[in-house]
Amino acid sequence: MRQYLKNTWEGIWTIIIGMKITFKHLFVPSVTIQYPDQKVPLPERVRNRLYVNMDDCIGCDQCARACPVNCIDIETVKSTPGENLGQTSNGKKKALWVTKFDIDIAKCCYCQLCVFPCPTDCIYMTDVYEFSEFKRNELIYNFSTMQPGEVEEKKDNFEKFQAEKEAQKAAAAKAKAEAAAKAKAEKEKDEKSKNNNSKSSSNDVS
Amino acid sequence: MYESLVEITGLEIFAAFVSAAMPVAFLVPFVIIAVYLERKVSAHMQDRLGPMRVGYHGLLQTIADFFKLIQKEDIVAEGIDKKFFNFAPFLVFAGSYAVYAALPFSSKYIGSETDLGIFYIIAISGLVVAGILMAGWTSNNKYSLYGAMRSAAQIISYEIPTALVILSIIMWTGTMSLATMSEMQTAYFWNWNILGGPEWGITKFVLIPFLLVAFIILYVSTLAEVNRTPFDMPEAESELVAGYHTEYSGMKFAMFFLAEYGNMFAVSAIVSVIFFGGYQSPFGYLGNTLGIEWLVPFEQVFWFAAKGIFFVFVQMWLRWTLPRVRVDQLMTICWKYLIPYSFVNLLVIGIITLL
Amino acid sequence: MKTAKEILEILQKKFPEIEFSLVEDEPSDQIIFTDALKIHEICEFLRDGEGLKFDTLMNLSGVDDANGEKQTNDDGSETIVGGTLSVYYNLDSIELNHKTTLQVSTSRESPKVESVNLIWRAADWHEREAYDMLGIKFLNHPDLRRILMPYDWEEGSYPLRKDYKDPEFYQGMKVPY
Amino acid sequence: MALKTEELVLNMGPQHPSTHGVLRLEVQLEGELVTKVTPHLGYLHRCFEKHAEAMTYPQVIPYTDRMDYLASMYNNFGYVIGVEKMLGIQVPERVEYIRIIMGELQRIASHMVALGTYGLDIGAFTPFLYLFRDREKILTLFEITCGARLLYNYMWVGGLSHDLHPDFERLTREFISYFRPNIDELNNLLTYNKIFVERTANIGVLPKETAINYGITGPNLRASGLKYDLRRNDPYSIYDRFDFEIPVGEGLVGTVGDCWDRFYVRVLEMEQSLKIVEQALNQLPEGDINEALPKRVKPPKGSIYQRVENPKGELGYFIISDGTVNPFRVKVRAPSFVNLAILNELSKGHLVADIIAILGSLDIVLGEIDR
Incomplete structure (x- = not known):
């Protein structure tokens, strides 16, 4: 009870x-707040959309290798010695044309692993977090500043350069080979003559 | 109202229709306000804002929702008994709407001035059970079936303490008509039943604690009858998804919704009529002081609605505070707690009334 | 507190007919290697034996050792033939506060290990997972079904094996989307 | 003539309001009484273990975040100290302290979700939102430190991704003093509420012996009355330097090991975690956090089983290295995975509503069960 x-x-x-x-x-x-009208101020270290400052990118591929989901796709073309690609803001000399720098932001997992290895601090996370799209393809961001024509040109350039180099190399090799052959021939000749000489000398002696 | 209309026009059918349609004019705006209130009350209790977009502070949100519900596709799943499935929401709504016939909105308006008002309400609200069972059974869904079964058991069980409490009040006041009951508790709040009624004397003060108990019992059991938290077993969203109306969509779902909110107000109104003077103002009438006779019924409607909405607010308040009881505990509360208490209460009030 | 060596000695004394050996790799705890078809007897003793009292199984992991012969198929994929699959048991004694690790190996073609489900109920789902992922059959397991993969996943296709290849279609859906 | 009855099979989930994700329970019912519960898993399987074999060691860390997404910090914690042990790295003092602060804050945040959703399962909506409001404050602390609110990738092998924010210490202290009274409010609103007590006391009683045999760990085991906490019994990092209690279930309102105990142990643990955070903040040394970061994570051949006390229980990583930069095998002993296995045992003979109560009290996260 x-x-x-x-x-x-x-x-x-x-x-x-x-x-x-x-x-x-x-x-x-x-x-709570009225979201699209009011927004929460974001802290400075916030990790949202990736951005690449192409002026500083040297195309070293370190970010792509660090990415756990393979959302960064980089293609580069080597420059020819005559071309000046300029310098990055922290004084590194560029040596590669970055012909393709795609980030599939739909795959990105915002882990920030790509940001730390960058030697020129050119890839970083911004505070933009509203970037939805209607088509998935639009979420693949192309950061490369080069026009398709330019890319072709650079590729051609490099190939030409490569070809030239090859040719030069080949020529050099040929020359070298020739030289070597020549040298050999000469040597042989020398030896021959020497022999001959000796022979002759011997003959002479005899 | 019905009689006076018959006198004026001489048309019984017309009078019946008009007086039957009157509560709709009250019910629909009430539901719109109540749904808005529910969302705002819950939001502010939870440190949120609630609806803010449609209209000033989201005032028009419910209307927008209503239009959304109208536009929605009426999904009828396969393998269900279509006839009864379609009929069930109307039956539930009819059950809850029929209660309004006996509610005295003011001294001038009551749908049907029957002498058995209170028992009519208890009887007619049983119709809701039939509708819910029908909805649950014909949905051909296990969750719906469980919800309906629980609901039926719950509503029928909780009618017993309700009836017992009402019996004790009837015994004491000597009337079954809600209109008469409200009339007795004339203006000024110290005449309300909860404070011992209009007659001054020793019995008034002796009765107060017992009437308070009676009020709590009545309030709890009516809460259970309308399936509100903590007794929302039939809808228990975390167990039964949405109980008996899981399979309903669009307008049919809206009918259940309407019925639920209609019921909420109806039981609140009954509580206020029985214990809190019904349509009577707590401080006297402005119309009487100013000598404007026609203002009084409107004031009465205002007080009636205000008291009803206050109790609806308390229901919401409880809902956003309490967890849900389990189905067997629900029965325990009813059979082991409320009914014994109400029997004792009945006895005591009876003895006091006799003396 | 008992080290793996001490436990090994106790076990060798108790089960002279079963082979035991100690696996020692640099960074890891020492592992007792034993027989896959006797593991339930050993585990029962480890649970109840005086001074051992390993009352709980922390973890049970199936591993593909990938130590078989690698064969290249026509389409360029690799299949491993022969070699072993292993099961590691990480045991813990709450009462005596010591831990140990057991390892058993079984052949890749018909992997069979005795279930320890009746000794530690904790093993139930771990064994199902090892079966699901590596196809190790646990003898005397009451309910050996797939657990994480769908029940209708291709028979004989176990994702955590090193030579696992994605099926091309699953229920009419192309798998590498 | 006996009435012909048959068992009813009720499918709860994968889409159900209270299965905490995509868990499917096949419930066999005799009226409203449960005779058997069969959980069906795998709806959230994301092949963590297979992925890990293709990643380098640091790349696995973001994947561990996504297992128990309510306690990402702690998942990182367990993994990195496992790999560090294999490499034989000693991390700087400051890193250890920061890890513990983060881990304990994460424990509070995880318990908040556990308690809040439990209230939701029982039918109380309001405490859930109060707890989420406070959880946001913890997430903000994490956000100012590492920039992410849910999946941090904060602890690295040999160090941390960022040092603490200059405001971190002040804000954390503010949070501690703000949150302490809120625990009392929660208790008054929910824990001691008669209806809540009736719903949870004497429901799903888990005896100590059964719990040990089933491998139940964490608050669920402690609620059964066993003082067993890996932070004490198998100390890792620098937990042996802190002074804290291990709350155990005492059966205050029912039997030891019932749902109410499991709930209350978590409430008490939040207070203990606050205490640890406070102590760690007081002792926090200065220093460089990146001292011990290895250039290349390439552990020698071998295996290790590293376990930590995750908010849900014992989180174990069984890592096998074959001497390359990719782990050969990473097996995760997920606490929720093991804890869920006991559901059938606990729910037998209870009502449908009690399954929800029991499931909620076990505090499972499907991301971790399915991995």
Whole structure:
């Protein structure tokens, strides 16, 4: 019987306590905000959309290798010695034409692993977090600043250069080979003549 | 109202239709406000803002939702009994709407001034059970079935403490008509039943604690009858998804919704009529002081609605505070706690009334 | 507290007919290597034996050792033939606060290991996972079904094997999407 | 004539409001009484273990984040100290302290979700939102430190991704003093509420012996009355330097090891975690956090089983290295995975509503179960 009355009393009393708490909260200012109109200020280290500053990129491929989901796709073409690609802001000399720098942001997992290995700090995370698209393809960001024509040109350039180099190399090799052959021939000749000489000399002697 | 209309026009059918349609004019705006209130109350209790977009502070949100519900596709799943499936929401709504016939909105308006008002309400609200069972059974969904079964057991069980409490009040006031009951508790709040009624004397003060108990029992059991938290077993969203209306969509779902909110107000109104003077103002009438006779019924409607909405607010308040009881505990509360208490209460009030 | 060596000695004394050996790799804890078809007897003793009292199984992991012969198929993929699959048991004694690791190996073609499900109920789902991922059959397991992969996943296709190849279609859907 | 009855099979999930993700429970019912519960897993399987074999060691860390997404910091923690042990790296003092602060804050955040959603399962909506409001504050602390709110990739092998933000210490202290009274409020609103007590006391009683045999760990095991916490019993990092209690279930309102105990142990653990954070903040040394970062993570051949006390229980990483930059095998002993296995045992003979109560009290995260 006592338990019975106690149960009744506890039931009513704890409900009243609970109601007191919720009633108090009726007058507590709300903690939510009207999102698209009002926005929460983001802290400085915030990790959202990736951005690549192509002026500084040297095409070293370190970010792509660090990425756990393979969302960065980089293609580069070597420059020819005559071309000046300029310098990055921290004084590194560029040596590669970055013909393709695609980030599939739909795959990106925002882990920031690509940011740390970058030697020129050119890939970083910005505070943009509203970038939904209607088509998946539009989420693949092309950062490369080069026009397709330019890319072709650079490729051609490099190939030409390569070809030239090859040719030069080949020529050099040929020359070298020739030289070597020549040298050999000469040597042989020398030896021959020497031999001859010796022979002759021997002959002479004999 | 019905009688006076018959007298004026002489057309019984016209009078019946008009007086039957009156509560709709009250119910629909009420539901719109109540749904808005529910969302705002819950939001502010939880330190949120709630609906803010449609209209000033989201005032038109419910209307927007209503249009959304109308536009929605009426999904009828395969393998269900279509006839009864379609009929069930209307039956539930009819059950809850029929209650309004006996509610005295003011001294001048009552749908049907029957002498058995209160028992009519208890009887007619049983119709809701039939509708819910029908909805649950024909949905051909296990969750719906469980919800409906629980609901039926719950509503029928909780009618017993309700009836017992009402019995004790009837015994004491000596009337079954809600209109008469409200009339007795004339203006000024110390005449309300919860404070011992209009007659001054020792009995008034002796009765107060017992009437308070009676009020709590009545309030709790009506709460259970309308399936509100902590007794929302039939809909228990974390167990039964949405209970008996899992399979309903669009307008049919809206009918259940309407019925639920209609019921909420109806039981709140009954509580206010029985214990809190119904349409009577707590401080006397402005119309009487100013000598404007026609203002009084409007003031009464205002007080009636205000009291009803206050109790609806308390229901919401409870809902956003309390967890849900389990189905067997629900029965325990009813059979082991409320019914014994109400029997004792009945006895005591009876003895006091006799003396 | 008992080291792996001490436990090994106790076990060797208790089960003279079973072979035991100690695996010692640089960074890891010492592992007791034993017989896959006797593991339930050993585990039962480890659980109840005086001074051992390994009352809980922390972890059970199946591993593809990939120590077989690699064969290149026509389409360029690799299949491993021969070699072993291993099961590692990480045991813990809450009562005596010591841990140990057991290892058993079984052949890749018909991998069979005795279940320890009845000794530690914790092994139930771990064994199902090892079966699901590597195809190790646990003898006397009451309910050896796939657990993480769908029940209708291709028979004989076990994803965590090193030579696993994605099926081309699963229920009419192309798998590498 | 006996009435012909048959068992009803109720499918709960994969889309169900209270299976905490995509878990499917096949429930056999006799009326409303449960005779058998069969969980079906795998709806969230993301091949973590297979992925890990193709990644380098540091690249696995973002994947560990996604297992128990409510306790990402702790997943990182377990993995990195495992790999560090293989490499034989000693990390700087400051790193150890920061890791513990983050880990304990994460424990509080994880318990908040556990308690909040448990209230939600039982039907109380409001405490859930109060707890989420406070959890946001912890997430903000993480955000100012490493920039992410949920999946941090913060702890690295041999160090951390960022040092603490200059404001971190002040904000954390503010949070601690703000949150302490809120625990009492939660208790008054929910924990001691009669309806809540009735719903959870004496439900799903888990005896100590059964719990040990089933491999149950974490708060669920402690609620059964066993003082067993890896932070004490198998100390890792520098947990042996802190002074904290290990709360255990005492059966205050019912039997030891019931749902209420499992709930209450978590409430008490939050207070203990606050205490640890406070101590760690007081002792926090200065220093360089990147001292011990290895250039190349390439552990020698061998294997290791590293376990830590995750908010859900014992999180173990069994890592086998074959001496290359990629792990040969990473097996995760996920606490929720093991804890869920006991559901059938606990729910037998209870009502449908109790399955929800029991499942909620086990505090599972499907991301970790399915991996």
